[in-house]
Amino acid sequence: MSRASVASLLVTTTVAATATVAGPARALPAGYGKGPGYCSQYGDYASSYSYKGVYACAGVESYGPTPFDSDKEESFQCVELSARFLWAIYGIWAGPGTGVQDGADLVSVVHHRYPRIRVGYPAPHSVPVAGDVISLGPGGAVDRSFGHTAIVISDDQRHGHFRILGQNFPPGRAGEQLVHIDLRGRHNGRVRLGGTWTAASYLELRRPPRRRRGR
Numbered sequence: 001m002s003r004a005s006v007a008s009l010l011v012t013t014t015v016a017a018t019a020t021v022a023g024p025a026r027a028l029p030a031g032y033g034k035g036p037g038y039c040s041q042y043g044d045y046a047s048s049y050s051y052k053g054v055y056a057c058a059g060v061e062s063y064g065p066t067p068f069d070s071d072k073e074e075s076f077q078c079v080e081l082s083a084r085f086l087w088a089i090y091g092i093w094a095g096p097g098t099g100v101q102d103g104a105d106l107v108s109v110v111h112h113r114y115p116r117i118r119v120g121y122p123a124p125h126s127v128p129v130a131g132d133v134i135s136l137g138p139g140g141a142v143d144r145s146f147g148h149t150a151i152v153i154s155d156d157q158r159h160g161h162f163r164i165l166g167q168n169f170p171p172g173r174a175g176e177q178l179v180h181i182d183l184r185g186r187h188n189g190r191v192r193l194g195g196t197w198t199a200a201s202y203l204e205l206r207r208p209p210r211r212r213r214g215r
Contacts, residue, residue: 028067030091033084042066044076047174049165051153052131054085056167056174070096078103081167081174082133082149089131090205104147107135107201118204122181123188127160128152131206134164136191140198142169150177152202159183 034053036046043063046055062075068087069080079102083094092110094100100109111119120126128134130153137147150166153176160181167174179200180192190197 028087031088033068033088038084039076042075049174049176051085051151051165052089054081054088054151056081056165058174060168060172065096068095077168078149078166079106081165082106082151085151086133102138102146103142103149104135104138106149107133107203110203120202120204121189122191122200124160124181124183124185127155127157127181128162128202128204129155129157129206130162132202132204134200134202136193136198136200138199140190141193141196142198 034055036050036055038055039046039057044057044059044061047058049056057076057080060074060076062069062073064073064075065071066075066080068083069075069077071077071080079094079100082103083100086092086094094106094110099113100106107119111117120128120132132152133149134152135147135149136142138144139147142148148166148169150164150169153163153165155162160183162179162181163176164179165174165176169175169177177193182188182190182192187197189199189201191200192198
């Protein structure tokens with residue numbers, strides 16, 4: 001895995017009513033980035049992996065920068081997918097220019113700039129839900145310098161499992177991974193990915209469902 005690519009965040013009215021969309025986002029319609037044809041516009045093609053109509057691109061190579069990533073001819077890195085998902089689904093701008101440097105810092109930078117977006121950390125009773133966006137690393141099961149970011153696409157709150165979808169993981173390809181949280185509280189702040197405990201945090205973009213009484 002090479003660099004996790006440069007991206008940036010700007011929250012629109014869904015998060016902060018006074019926020020304004022900066023730079024390239026002004027030219028993009030709401031929901032842009034969905035559909036299997038998106039990747040081919042920039043020199044790649046859609047993989048078989050998607051969530052909410054947002055497709056992971058099959059490889060990292062591109063014609064050049066994309067609206068959501070400015071890593072030259074390898075602009076389909078992990079941040080590109082998380083940034084594109086944030087824009088297409090939530091209207092949150094995560095394109096080049098506002099400070100996210102890699103997959104590992106995406107969550108912290110977004111929260112720092114927009115404190116109303118809550119951050120969750122893996123622990124008992126703290127499992128991300130489908131539709132959240134996660135940062136992993138750096139180090140552990142992901143790149144030691146740049147980490148990784150991905151979309152949470154399913155969750156099992158009872159057993160502490162969730163599945164993520166990302167680009168450039170495995171290196172050079174899109175993929176899904178099953179991730180585990182230690183519900184005994186022995187590895188708080190970390191998740192088990194590929195057998196390795198890895199630092200993690202996630203944007204709480206959706207609330208977990210309420211448990212019914214008696215369950």
